[in-house]
Amino acid sequence: MRHGLVSLAVYATVLTFGLQSIARDAKAAAEDSRSEQAYLQDFPVVLSASRLSQPLSEAPNAMTVIDRRMIEASGFRTIAELFRLVPGMYVGYAGANTPIVSLNGVTDQYSRRMQVLIDGRSVYLPPFGGVDWQDLPLLIGDIERIEVVRGPAAASHGTNSFYGVINIISRDAASADTGTVSVNKGEMGISDVSARLGKSGEALDYRLSFGYRADGGDNPQVLNDTSANHLLNLRSSYRPDSSNGVELQLGLNNGSYGMGTAGRPEDAFRTIKTRNDFQQLSWLHNWAMGDETKVTLYRIGRDYSDPYRCIDFPTCKGSAPVPGFGHDDASIRRRDLEIQNTNQLGSNNRAVWGGGVRYDSVDQPRIFASSRTLRQSRIFAHHEWRVTESTLLNLGAMYEDDGAGHKNTSPRFSLNHHVLPQHTLRASVSSATRNPMMAELYMSTPRQAYWLNAYVPPSIDIKPERILSKEIGYVGQFGDIGLESRAYYDKVSDIVMLDAYADGNFASRTDSFKNLVDATFKGLDISASYRWESGKLTASYSRQQTSCWFSSYPTQYSNPTVIMPGVTAGQYLAQAYQTDYLNLCNQSVPSNSGSLLFSQNMLETFQFSLGYYLRSKIRVTDVSSGFPPESQMRRVDLRLASAFGQKEKAGGGEMAVVLQNAFQDNYTGYGNVPQRINLLFKRRAYFTATIYF
Amino acid sequence: MLGCLLLYLSPSQAEPLQVTLAISEEGGAYRTFAENLLGKLQSDKYAVKIKRGEDALGGADLYIAVGMKAATQLAAKDIPTLNVFVPKSGYDKLQREAAARNTPRSAIYLDQPLERQVALLQAALPGARHVGVLYTSAPPELQGLRRLLADRSMQLHERGIDQALPLNDALEDLLGESDVLFVLPDTDIYNAGTIRNILLTSYRKQIPLVGISQAYVKAGALCAVFSTPEQVAAQAYAMIERYAASGKLPAAQYPDDFEVSVNIQVARSLDLRIRDAGKLHDEIARVP
Numbered sequence: 001m002r003h004g005l006v007s008l009a010v011y012a013t014v015l016t017f018g019l020q021s022i023a024r025d026a027k028a029a030a031e032d033s034r035s036e037q038a039y040l041q042d043f044p045v046v047l048s049a050s051r052l053s054q055p056l057s058e059a060p061n062a063m064t065v066i067d068r069r070m071i072e073a074s075g076f077r078t079i080a081e082l083f084r085l086v087p088g089m090y091v092g093y094a095g096a097n098t099p100i101v102s103l104n105g106v107t108d109q110y111s112r113r114m115q116v117l118i119d120g121r122s123v124y125l126p127p128f129g130g131v132d133w134q135d136l137p138l139l140i141g142d143i144e145r146i147e148v149v150r151g152p153a154a155a156s157h158g159t160n161s162f163y164g165v166i167n168i169i170s171r172d173a174a175s176a177d178t179g180t181v182s183v184n185k186g187e188m189g190i191s192d193v194s195a196r197l198g199k200s201g202e203a204l205d206y207r208l209s210f211g212y213r214a215d216g217g218d219n220p221q222v223l224n225d226t227s228a229n230h231l232l233n234l235r236s237s238y239r240p241d242s243s244n245g246v247e248l249q250l251g252l253n254n255g256s257y258g259m260g261t262a263g264r265p266e267d268a269f270r271t272i273k274t275r276n277d278f279q280q281l282s283w284l285h286n287w288a289m290g291d292e293t294k295v296t297l298y299r300i301g302r303d304y305s306d307p308y309r310c311i312d313f314p315t316c317k318g319s320a321p322v323p324g325f326g327h328d329d330a331s332i333r334r335r336d337l338e339i340q341n342t343n344q345l346g347s348n349n350r351a352v353w354g355g356g357v358r359y360d361s362v363d364q365p366r367i368f369a370s371s372r373t374l375r376q377s378r379i380f381a382h383h384e385w386r387v388t389e390s391t392l393l394n395l396g397a398m399y400e401d402d403g404a405g406h407k408n409t410s411p412r413f414s415l416n417h418h419v420l421p422q423h424t425l426r427a428s429v430s431s432a433t434r435n436p437m438m439a440e441l442y443m444s445t446p447r448q449a450y451w452l453n454a455y456v457p458p459s460i461d462i463k464p465e466r467i468l469s470k471e472i473g474y475v476g477q478f479g480d481i482g483l484e485s486r487a488y489y490d491k492v493s494d495i496v497m498l499d500a501y502a503d504g505n506f507a508s509r510t511d512s513f514k515n516l517v518d519a520t521f522k523g524l525d526i527s528a529s530y531r532w533e534s535g536k537l538t539a540s541y542s543r544q545q546t547s548c549w550f551s552s553y554p555t556q557y558s559n560p561t562v563i564m565p566g567v568t569a570g571q572y573l574a575q576a577y578q579t580d581y582l583n584l585c586n587q588s589v590p591s592n593s594g595s596l597l598f599s600q601n602m603l604e605t606f607q608f609s610l611g612y613y614l615r616s617k618i619r620v621t622d623v624s625s626g627f628p629p630e631s632q633m634r635r636v637d638l639r640l641a642s643a644f645g646q647k648e649k650a651g652g653g654e655m656a657v658v659l660q661n662a663f664q665d666n667y668t669g670y671g672n673v674p675q676r677i678n679l680l681f682k683r684r685a686y687f688t689a690t691i692y693f
Numbered sequence: 694m695l696g697c698l699l700l701y702l703s704p705s706q707a708e709p710l711q712v713t714l715a716i717s718e719e720g721g722a723y724r725t726f727a728e729n730l731l732g733k734l735q736s737d738k739y740a741v742k743i744k745r746g747e748d749a750l751g752g753a754d755l756y757i758a759v760g761m762k763a764a765t766q767l768a769a770k771d772i773p774t775l776n777v778f779v780p781k782s783g784y785d786k787l788q789r790e791a792a793a794r795n796t797p798r799s800a801i802y803l804d805q806p807l808e809r810q811v812a813l814l815q816a817a818l819p820g821a822r823h824v825g826v827l828y829t830s831a832p833p834e835l836q837g838l839r840r841l842l843a844d845r846s847m848q849l850h851e852r853g854i855d856q857a858l859p860l861n862d863a864l865e866d867l868l869g870e871s872d873v874l875f876v877l878p879d880t881d882i883y884n885a886g887t888i889r890n891i892l893l894t895s896y897r898k899q900i901p902l903v904g905i906s907q908a909y910v911k912a913g914a915l916c917a918v919f920s921t922p923e924q925v926a927a928q929a930y931a932m933i934e935r936y937a938a939s940g941k942l943p944a945a946q947y948p949d950d951f952e953v954s955v956n957i958q959v960a961r962s963l964d965l966r967i968r969d970a971g972k973l974h975d976e977i978a979r980v981p
Contacts, residue, residue, distance in 0.1 A: 047913025
């Protein structure tokens with residue numbers, strides 16, 4: 001033990017000196033040990049699999065991404081309008097407060113053939129299956145990005161991912177360290193104000209937004225299409241440790257919407273009240289090796305109250321002393337639970353699988369004899385297999401039970417091949433179903449009470465509509481220019497439509513719904529983007545064509561009863577369907593549509609942007625042949641912004657002027673009654689100011 | 694006297710070499726290192742003791758200081774020490790301040806040589822031209838980094854964080870002019886509280902982050918080069934063997950063996966065609 005003895009010889013002095021030295025260097029030592037921590041510290045998983053988006057070149061479907069920069073540059077103040085930036089997408093208005101958004105054609109004002117998700121929460125609602133875009137408790141400024149899947153994607157996005165999927169991703173709770181107040185003021189009575197504040201910390205983040213949005217509508221003398229709503233949106237996340245995250249989201253929207261058409265007493269001017277709320281709780285667990293499990297539970301509530309709905313058309317139209325109006329109240333609830341797992345299987349395989357159950361219920365006494373509930377359930381699996389370094393195979397399917405007696409499987413297959421590192425070809429075949437909506441299944445209203453015609457639930461079971469989409473696509477990058485293009489052929493079977501005079505009584509009309517029509521949609525999309533240091537340009541063009549035919553005939557299609565001299569009921573119906581539906585089918589998509597968005601930063605603080613939106617004429621299916629289609633749109637929007645201070649930093653801000661339809665190329669919109677047909681979308685301007693604090 | 698002492702340390706000497714491991718922290722990488730090294734030292738040649746935290750130092754022929762805290766304690770003493778888990782800058786500082794300069798003392802640095810880090814940067818992102826770095830005070834290796842990047846036609850963009858330029862502002866600025874964010878060890882900038890925002894912001898701007906440990910890659914960095922505790926233990930063992938044989942410690946050195954880790958999901962999401970970790974490793978292993 002000599003070594004020890006030797007050491008001991010100097011031990012005392014060294015120890016004394018050492019202690020002094022340690023005291024003196026305590027601070028330095030702390031710094032040094034921190035620098036060791038720089039290498040040894042542990043972190044939570046931030047960019048988890050569910051947060052990462054698939055690059056366009058590896059996505060199984062064509063996809064358009066609208067990011068925050070594009071949203072700002074567009075100058076749009078409502079969410080629905082943003083979809084003008086998506087190739088082939090139709091954005092129409094049945095009044096300024098009733099947007100219609102659809103991909104592909106054969107839509108009516110209750111556009112119901114798309115999945116719409118906000119942070120994974122499905123917001124198309126019964127009984128009609130559309131989205132009340134104005135009524136979503138979400139501010140446009142809280143949107144981080146929107147991914148629009150152009151094509152069926154049930155395997156990855158769930159029920160109703162039929163024509164496509166709108167996937168809205170809101171700003172992360174951690175992204176709001178700076179407070180924001182923003183005001184819009186302008187023509188057509190635009191008066192919006194919103195505020196956002198938040199805090200991000202090591203374990204807890206939150207973002208809270210409030211807003212008031214209002215405008216006086218497009219043509220207030222003819223259409224009462226005003227809107228005003230108050231909304232609140234909270235997103236908060238808590239990370240107890242590095243492998244778990246819990247997120248809570250809450251939203252509330254109270255809306256007041258004008259309704260009514262001048263000169264139509266049965267559609268009197270009145271104000272509808274709505275209340276939308278949601279609560280969403282999700283838990284994300286990161287397993288080792290990049291696997292994760294996500295459980296999401298949410299509830300959506302929508303209450304709708306029309307205080308003055310015509311419930312007796314003859315009285316409403318006449319001057320009877322007791323007008324035939326009454327309350328129309330609806331209470332809609334959705335509860336949904338989903339579990340989703342992502343497994344990384346080696347470096348070349350990834351699987352996403354899970355299941356969910358959903359309860360949808362509607363209580364609307366005017367259209368349903370009793371309150372209705374559907375319990376839907378689904379399981380899904382999606383597999384991504386990197387066959388070779390340059391070839392990716394996506395395989396997936398969803399199996400669902402719609403709760404109304406139908407069980408469907410929707411498979412999808414796609415092959416992406418990187419021909420060159422920056423150039424990818426994609427071939428895909430995908431399918432989806434659209435389950436019949438409650439209104440289609442159960443609506444029951446007397447004649448001239450809620451609608452002009454009576455409705456009864458169908459006597460023949462309505463099958464889910466089915467789509468099969470075949471597509472070849474290309475995604476490429478030429479330096480700073482990105483290019484994306486696809487050609488597609490979609491076959492849609494068993495489209496549910498009105499089955500007129502379903503009960504065979506041609507004197508008193510009673511309708512129902514039935515699977516009646518098959519359609520094909522063919523088209524070509526092309527999008528390009530170019531980004532340079534001080535600006536960006538995105539452009540898209542879409543050419544579409546559709547045709548429709550009967551897959552099965554209306555119930556009374558062969559009715560031999562003579563109802564007019566020389567005309568049988570069947571002949572009459574055949575003619576009516578031919579004129580009003582089949583012949584108009586090819587007008588239900590715009591044959592040409594496109595958009596261009598250019599933005600350029602100038603002189604340090606200015607940003608100029610220009611949006612050009614093109615759409616040839618179009619007619620949605622509930623506008624009959626007696627009325628003209630929506631006219632061609634060639635619209636230019638301009639925006640000029642001046643920033644001060646730093647963007648999104650306390651003390652910074654921005655002022656902007658937006659001029660929509662700057663060159664007054666006025667166009668008409670949706671019009672299914674004479675009073676609505678020639679209403680024009682005219683030039684309008686508004687001013688916006690934003691301050692960060 | 695020291696010379697005489699060393700004569701006793703030849704391998705033929707029956708008396709085992711007394712080795713004391715002084716470990717700065719419990720658990721994690723420290724523990725993995727200690728377990729690995731202990732495994733290797735299990736032979737008659739060595740008698741190993743472990744000193745944790747405030748334990749008395751006790752006598753030994755050679756001390757292995759694991760981490761800066763232990764290194765700082767031992768630096769004050771005139772005893773042969775091999776330091777591991779110490780960043781080069783930290784070790785250099787200790788050396789400058791050391792009381793006795795003749796004692797055998799060496800280190801395996803925690804950091805990877807800059808050449809190796811830059812080689813990874815170039816191998817993983819051959820198209821990158823603008824490399825961004827953040828720091829609270831300019832680290833000594835910055836000049837070397839700038840030169841290494843310039844040699845490979847890359848340009849360094851830097852932002853020092855202070856009260857006038859908070860982290861988020863600096864990050865936004867820097868990402869605006871960089872193709873990649875290159876992590877320099879600085880816990881004021883990169884810590885559990887900030888990493889989320891840094892990764893989310895850079896991901897939103899589609900800028901990859903190159904980290905300095907496996908934890909960065911797990912969190913969402915594109916890639917990192919680092920040495921595992923097992924690799925450091927193997928290198929430490931080799932140095933102990935040499936000490937046992939010759940009574941001399943080799944000069945302080947960077948880790949010989951290293952690993953490359955790639956977050957393939959992040960790479961794919963950023964649409965980066967990156968080679969797998971094994972290929973990147975082999976490529977940068979050729980860097981002298």
